[in-house]
Amino acid sequence: MPVPLRPRCASTLCSVMRPLVDGFGRVHRDLRISVTDRCNFRCGYCMPAEGLEWVPRDDLLTFEEIERVARLLVERHGVESIRLTGGEPTVRANLPHLVGMLAGLPADLALTTNGSTLRLLARRLADAGLRRINVSLDSLRTDRFAELTLRDELPKVLDGIDAAIEVGFDPVKVNVVVMRGVNDDEIVDFARFGRERGVVVRFIEFMPLDADEAWNVRSVVSQEEIVAAIGAVFPLEAIERTSAPATRFRYTDGGGEVGVVASVTRKFCDSCDRIRLTADGQFRNCLFAVDEFDVKAALRSGAVDDELSAVFEAAVTAKWAGHGIGQVNFIRPSRSMSQIGG
């Protein structure tokens, strides 16, 4: 008879907790759900100008399917945080309805978006129960923004960030992918932007997931370089490391904080607790995973909860120690970030 671990909910679904522990002892508590592979932007590192071959609508998980998977992962497998992403999650119709379905689960719920429709959606998302939001923005310059995204929509994104602040999302974070020779001259501008608007800017090292294969090791601007550039203007001190992937720093003058996600130069695979569900219902144990586990097929063939749990557990058991970006044996995933879910 199994020994009951941390009983957590009263539902008959989950009388016994079954944490998702891999072969390296890592316990998986952070779930990324991609709700669509489509996007209204065309960031060169993520999607080609002509777009990609979109997943047919019937192959997208329905909201009910997403909710069932999320509920089981939270209630039976101990997942504690859920982030909705994409593609661009706000292009999926009725996103606030899905937020409402997930907001009642005992897990922290967040959204990553390009921000372009937030002025229209922020209030509805907040009313549905969303509390935390990350907006991706790689340039504060109108022309460069248009070049990077192939959309002339910087004012909309800035207005979307203001809308997110106004409805009270806390925190509002701004994610900046730093690319050498592309936008690394804006690091200090972004730091200033974060301080002035009261948002947490998180700089992300460029990863080899780009659609146009522009990535190479030299295109990565390291955490060390980013922190040195900011610190020369706004002195920083490190905040004690938490389990979050971002290394956090505070401004010594009390001007807030800034983070760096050093996925390439200080990879955090040793403490990785992330699992992912793609928009077409594939379960992934790593952003860079080569194999996927078919949750959609299980759902649509009438699987009971134990059978779904078996898919999650097989995926987590198969998780590798970590990615090998920059090493000769590194294999680029066959899907881009927009298809996997960032």
Ligand code: SAM
């Ligand atoms: N469309 C939404 C957005 O842009 O925030 C959500 C999906 S997007 C794929 C999620 C995050 O992945 C964004 O912050 C984006 O900048 C980041 N991303 C995409 N490709 C990347 C790459 N090659 N390296 C680092 N970050 C990347």
Ligand code: SF4
């Ligand atoms: Fe769209 Fe986000 Fe990819 Fe840019 S990074 S193309 S906004 S999914």
